[in-house]
Amino acid sequence: MPQPPLADLTGARLHVVTGKGGVGKTTVAAALALALTSTGKRVLLVEVEGRQGLSQTFDVPPLGTDETRLVAHPSGGELWGLSVDAKAALLEYLQLFYKLGRAGGALEKVGAIDFATTIAPGVRDVLLIGKVYEAVGRPKGGRGSRGSGAPTEQLYDAVVLDAPPTGRAVRFLNVNAEVAGVAKVGPIKNQADAITRMLKQRSTVVHMVTLLEEMPVQESLDGLRDLEAAGLHLGAIVVNQVREPHLSPEDVAVLATTDDAALDEQLRTELAAAGLRPTNPMVTGLLAEGRAHAQRLALQDDMAAEIADAGPPVVELPALAGGVEDGGIAVLAEELLEQGVR
Structure with missing residues (x-):
């Protein structure tokens, strides 16, 4: 089956990166964000799992709830990072919609914030993606600068989301269905509706990261079907850690x-x-x-054929002998650019 060109992805503004745990999802998200930055774009890279994987990848202090510049590229592009915390997002949400002020801090002290973000996972996901939603649509002049409805230029040219692993990705992205049982009307439901519209636009694509191994490939193929069934648009399949064969x-x-x-x-x-x-x-x-x-090479060939038949364009990233340290992320970003990522 012929592969769709990666040029089809140039209109994407939100790149969601998922994959089975252990396949290098965070590394690929970071490399993708850096690749986009090197084309002169202003890019925001967001994590939502609280693991501080991005700070480790870029060797910077732990990211907080404020956007932090990670890279200023010679092309003029800038890469910013953000670690979204569900508690902080809920406090901001309560202040925005209910003007709780100091009462929000009191709720946190008595454990109400932890309770709210744990007892209703769907609401927690709305809060997490809500920050991404706000960043994608934020105009250059800030939150209050949309004016009278005239087209506005967004602050970020692209947003890359390091999403949860495949097993939870569809639930995480299908926020409308997840909050249906706990919020049928009101601000949370409205927020979920708006997020769902953003996620199902053509400008949002979901990239799947995998390895040429049986379990990651099978989980990736299942995940692609589930994502497509949920009405989400597929981006590329990124085959990570491809090793050069030792035998001809x-x-x-x-x-x-x-x-x-x-x-x-x-x-x-x-x-x-x-x-x-x-x-x-x-x-x-x-x-x-x-x-x-x-035998390993034969298995890899079989896995590669299954991936190629899945439909989305395929990108291959090499295994790095020294890992992502000492410029490894930049090497992977260059590979993505050479294969047509823009």
């Missing part, structure tokens, strides 16, 4: 078609030619490792 296709073919005795003899000859003494354990171990690696 010709080597794999030799391992598959040559009998053990011939392989043993060939390997001993080549080791001796390289100045090594081919012992039995050495030869046996090398053959076992070669076959295991060939």
